[in-house]
Amino acid sequence: MSSDTVADRELRAKCEEFLFHTAELLDNRKLSEWHNLLTEDITYRVPIRTTRERANQAEFSDQSFHMKEDWGTLKVRTERMNNDFAWSEDPPSRTRRHVNNVRIIENDGAEVELKNNLLIFRQQGDETEPDILSMERQDTLRRTEEGFKLADRRVYLDHTIIPTNTLSIIL
Amino acid sequence: MSHQTDQSPSTAGTDPSRVQQVLGAMGETLEDGEVPIEILNNEDVYQEELKRIFGQVWVYIGHESEVPEPGDYRQRTIGEDPFIFVHGEDGDHYVLFNSCRHRGANVCRAEKGNTTHFRCPYHGWTYDNTGELTGVPQKAAGFDHLEADEYGLHEVPRVEAYNGLVFASMNADAPPLEEYLGGATWFLDMYFNLIDMEVIGDPHRWEVENDWKTPTENFSGDNYHIPMGHKSAIDAGVGSDTATGEKESELYGIADCDGHSFSFYQIESDEPTYWGHPPEVVEEFNHNDVTDNQHEVARKSGVTLGNIFPNLSFIFLGGRDDPEKESVGTFLLRKWEPRGPGKMEVVNWVLAPKDASKEYKERVYEVGMANFSPSGNFEVDDVGIWYGIDDAAGSVFAQKQNVRTLFTMGRGENPDATVAQDWVGPGTAYRNGGMTDENQLDFYRKWYKTMANEEVN
Numbered sequence: 001m002s003s004d005t006v007a008d009r010e011l012r013a014k015c016e017e018f019l020f021h022t023a024e025l026l027d028n029r030k031l032s033e034w035h036n037l038l039t040e041d042i043t044y045r046v047p048i049r050t051t052r053e054r055a056n057q058a059e060f061s062d063q064s065f066h067m068k069e070d071w072g073t074l075k076v077r078t079e080r081m082n083n084d085f086a087w088s089e090d091p092p093s094r095t096r097r098h099v100n101n102v103r104i105i106e107n108d109g110a111e112v113e114l115k116n117n118l119l120i121f122r123q124q125g126d127e128t129e130p131d132i133l134s135m136e137r138q139d140t141l142r143r144t145e146e147g148f149k150l151a152d153r154r155v156y157l158d159h160t161i162i163p164t165n166t167l168s169i170i171l
Numbered sequence: 172m173s174h175q176t177d178q179s180p181s182t183a184g185t186d187p188s189r190v191q192q193v194l195g196a197m198g199e200t201l202e203d204g205e206v207p208i209e210i211l212n213n214e215d216v217y218q219e220e221l222k223r224i225f226g227q228v229w230v231y232i233g234h235e236s237e238v239p240e241p242g243d244y245r246q247r248t249i250g251e252d253p254f255i256f257v258h259g260e261d262g263d264h265y266v267l268f269n270s271c272r273h274r275g276a277n278v279c280r281a282e283k284g285n286t287t288h289f290r291c292p293y294h295g296w297t298y299d300n301t302g303e304l305t306g307v308p309q310k311a312a313g314f315d316h317l318e319a320d321e322y323g324l325h326e327v328p329r330v331e332a333y334n335g336l337v338f339a340s341m342n343a344d345a346p347p348l349e350e351y352l353g354g355a356t357w358f359l360d361m362y363f364n365l366i367d368m369e370v371i372g373d374p375h376r377w378e379v380e381n382d383w384k385t386p387t388e389n390f391s392g393d394n395y396h397i398p399m400g401h402k403s404a405i406d407a408g409v410g411s412d413t414a415t416g417e418k419e420s421e422l423y424g425i426a427d428c429d430g431h432s433f434s435f436y437q438i439e440s441d442e443p444t445y446w447g448h449p450p451e452v453v454e455e456f457n458h459n460d461v462t463d464n465q466h467e468v469a470r471k472s473g474v475t476l477g478n479i480f481p482n483l484s485f486i487f488l489g490g491r492d493d494p495e496k497e498s499v500g501t502f503l504l505r506k507w508e509p510r511g512p513g514k515m516e517v518v519n520w521v522l523a524p525k526d527a528s529k530e531y532k533e534r535v536y537e538v539g540m541a542n543f544s545p546s547g548n549f550e551v552d553d554v555g556i557w558y559g560i561d562d563a564a565g566s567v568f569a570q571k572q573n574v575r576t577l578f579t580m581g582r583g584e585n586p587d588a589t590v591a592q593d594w595v596g597p598g599t600a601y602r603n604g605g606m607t608d609e610n611q612l613d614f615y616r617k618w619y620k621t622m623a624n625e626e627v628n
Contacts (some may be wrong), residue, residue, distance in 0.1 A: 037526045046546075050282040064521070066370030067546050068537055072493040076407050076541075080548055085402035088555030125558070160282065161516060162377035166554045167546035 001165070008104065016102050016113055017147040018141055023097035023118075026170050029089075032076035034170065039151040044069040044143075046155040047171060048123050060156060066167055067155075074170075081168060088168040093124040095169055111151060112141045118155075118171070122164060131164035135171060185218040194623050196573060197615075204579035204608060206615050211382040212513035212565035216622075221509065223622050225250030226480050227337040229329075229351045231257050231483040231496075231506055232266055234520065236335065236369035242285040242300050249339060250509055254327065256337065259301035260287070264332065266339040267302045268325035278324065283373070289324070298324050334363035353429030354597030355479050361465040362487065365456050368502060368522040371536045375519040377545040381557050382564065383482055383507040383515040384618070389553065390434035390476055390484035390505075392424050392610035395580065400556045404548040408494030409541065411447065413438065413473040420473050424588065424604025428597055430617030432610035433477035435468065443470045443480045447489015448500035450522070455526050464595035480617045482507045492541030492548075499531065500524075500541035515562030519544055578615070581607035 002014075018037075023033040046066040052059050069077070081089055098119040105113040120133040140152035155171045193216055197207050210216050221233050230249045233256045237245055244257040246269065253269040255278075269277050271291040278289040278298060288305065290297045297306030302324035307314050315598040327339040333356065338348050349356060362368070389396070398405075399413060405414050412418040413436045438444045445453050446469075458466065476486040487502045502522040522538035523532040542549045563569060581588040581601070588607035594600035601607040602620035 023499065048375065050373050051280070053281045053284060056281070056284060060370045064375075064536070065540060066375065066544060068540060070493075072495055073537075073541060076409055076493050077546075077548065080403045080407040080409075083403035083406055085399075085406070086552065086555070087400065087403070088551035090555075091381075162375075162545045164377070165379050165558075166551040167377075167544075167553070168551040 001120050002055070006104070006111060011107060011112065012102055012104055015112055015141060015148070016099075017103065018150075019099045019102065019116055019136060019139075022150070023099050027095050027097055029081075031081055035075055037051060037149050038071055039144070039149045040071045040072060042069075042071050042074070042151055042153075044074060044153045046157065046167075047158050049157055066157075066162065067171070078170070088166045091125060093122050096121040110143060112143075112148075114139055114141070120169070120171070122169065124165075133159070133162075133171070137171070164168045174370055176199070185215045187215065187219060189213075189215040190622075194619065197498065197619055198623070200231055200575060200613075201615060203384065203574040203620055204582065204612055205577060208564045208569050208574045208576050210564070212561045214512050217509065221250045223624065224618070225252075225341075225509065227342045227345070228481060229331075229340045229345060229348055230481065231329075232337045232339050234335055234370045234522070235332065235337060235505070236525075237520075238264070240285060240294075242287055243283075244279065244286065244300070244430045245277060245283045246281075248508055249327070253277065254339070255289070256323075257300050257302075260299065261301055263301070264330065264337050265300075265302055266327040266330045266337070267298075268327070270325070271296050271320045271437070272304065272324065273307075273518060296595070302326055317452060325430040332348050334359050335368075336363075352428075352479065353431065355428065355431040355433075355477075357465070357597045358433055358475075358477065361461055361469055362502070364460040365458070365465070365469055367457070367525040369525040370504075370512075370520045370522055371532060372521075375517070375540075375544045377517050378510065379515050379517055379554055379557075380513065381515060381554070381561055384614075385518070385557050385560055386505075386507050386515075387478055387482055387484060388611050388614050390486070391425075391614040392434045392476075392604065392608075394422060394424070394434055396556070397605075400552055403552060404542070407548060409491055411436075411474045411488045411490045411547050412498065418444075418473065421602060422604040423567075423591060423594060424601040424607050424610045425477070425545045425553035425594075425596065425598045425600065426607070426609035426613050428506065428610075429481040430613060430620075431478060432613050433475065433598070434604055434610065435475045436473035437468070437471040438473045439471065440548075444473055444489070445469060446472050446475070446487050446500035446502075447498040449497070452524055452527050452531060453523065465537040478614060480614065481536050482509075486543060488542070490542055492538050497534075497595045499534045499538050501535045501542075503539050503543045505543070512554070513565055517545075549569070578608035578612040582607070 047060040048064040060111040067094040101117040103115045128170040136156045142151040232247050238258040241260045247256045254270050255267045257265050271278050273296050276293040278291045295308040299305050304319045304322045328343035329340040404595045413420040420436040420438045423435040474488040478484045484505050489500050491498050504520045506518045508516040521536050523535035587603040589603040591600045591602040
């Protein structure tokens with residue numbers, strides 16, 4: 001691993017600030033505010049994972065996805081989730097996103113590529129057993145006049161069978 | 172639960188006589204359109220369902236396009252039981268029990284792949300991809316008495332395909348698949364003879380706290396829930412043209428079709444619909460491989476959906492994932508896998524026309540996923556409106572009061588839903604089919620007959 005300079009630490013702190021802030025927006029169901037922090041050319045993908053033999057590296061599908069989104073489809077989803085008739089989120093699920101292990105992969109000045117781990121705690125109604133979703137995200141943050149925006153997200157789930165009733169939350 | 176320690180091992184924790192009581196009560200009210208809610212969450216009923224339904228009838232395994240090459244395999248279940256769906260070296264499709272003949276371990280541990288052989292990790296017994304036993308370590312030293320050809324992997328007694336859809340039945344005496352599908356063949360021929368379809372990629376799989384029969388009864392023809400249950404998706408402008416009201420349609424609810432049920436939204440227009448497929452895709456269809464009647468129904472089809480008993484549903488719709496984008500036709504097959512009383516796993520496949528462009532197939536996938544999948548704009552609200560059915564069904568109150576769900580819509584003096592005399596397909600078609608429960612009730616009639624063993628197939 002390369003030596004961690006002050007500049008590296010500052011960059012990581014700035015990226016973490018963006019990730020923590022967007023996680024808070026989603027936990028607090030401020031979906032249109034979250035959507036405002038996406039670039040208009042965003043690609044957002046959650047590929048399906050299958051159990052494979054160790055020798056086969058292709059656990060994640062390049063053809064099939066739980067979500068395969070662009071700016072427009074994410075707008076549809078976030079607006080729909082705010083609709084008074086969006087039953088899967090009314091009463092809303094209580095989510096808490098735990099973002100950690102932030103690793104900067106590349107910084108070319110315009111964009112920063114990074115990896116982070118995400119654990120989502122989700123409960124709905126009077127459930128006492130939470131649904132736990134675990135994943136790695138590979139994100140590209142773009143510098144804009146308004147600060148960082150999310151330009152690309154790949155979500156690599158630690159699940160083959162999704163262990164929650166619906167993915168009516170954003171990962 | 173724990174005080175019942177005197178149960179015999181074969182029925183540990185379950186009580187078949189309780190099932191007879193529930194079926195008895197169901198028989199009394201079924202034709203009045205009332206179904207005991209208890210059957211949606213009852214351990215005894217569930218255990219008997221696994222045997223009497225999933226252990227008897229033809230159950231969907233997968234589509235041939237999921238295992239295109241010899242050696243390709245996918246793990247699949249019948250009820251909760253583990254099987255390998257494999258394209259054998261000899262070109263046939265096999266459904267093999269995933270358990271070594273020696274000591275029972277799984278011989279296949281990946282969800283999918285391609286292999287010439289399955290090798291048990293326990294002692295190394297090896298089977299070829301048709302299930303034949305081909306290797307036993309130190310056979311001469313310890314198993315010289317073993318006739319290898321008698322110890323291949325167990326196969327499901329009956330495996331048959333219809334239009335590329337592979338089904339299996341644990342009942343050696345089951346009628347031929349085509350006979351079991353009955354009237355459903357008319358619809359399957361219309362889809363699969365007209366359009367060469369293939370499964371795209373891997374299925375979605377997710378766990379839902381509902382009994383497998385809840386979505387099954389829904390897909391058997393609950394068109395009544397759409398304005399309320401799916402308002403958020405319709406408002407978002409991502410539904411079909413018929414759901415958004417963009418196009419007027421006539422809805423036919425098809426009942427009396429051998430336990431399988433269908434709904435057809437037909438758009439009367441000079442402009443052909445073909446489930447929202449655009450002209451350049453429609454051009455490639457096999458227009459001469461279906462009957463004139465099938466062709467006419469296909470031409471006018473907006474959304475069509477249904478269920479093949481017991482747990483294979485489908486929806487074919489023209490829709491979009493963003494109101495700014497063009498509509499495409501997307502076909503979804505879904506299997507509601509029993510995973511315990513009041514619990515299921517959903518398996519969802521997206522199918523696209525095989526000969527369409529790569530770009531079009533990607534759009535078909537995206538639109539299918541955006542509407543029907545764990546994240547589907549329509550599907551999430553289906554699951555969202557079913558919350559608590561399992562709790563009510565499993566309640567003491569429901570048992571004590573014999574709480575029943577209602578399938579009596581359209582039984583008044585002046586029902587909107589009337590039998591369409593001009594229907595050209597099989598079964599009995601109800602015009603204004605959203606206003607009848609007969610197609611949904613057929614699912615429970617078939618369930619009841621199969622559970623009561625009045626009909627073994």
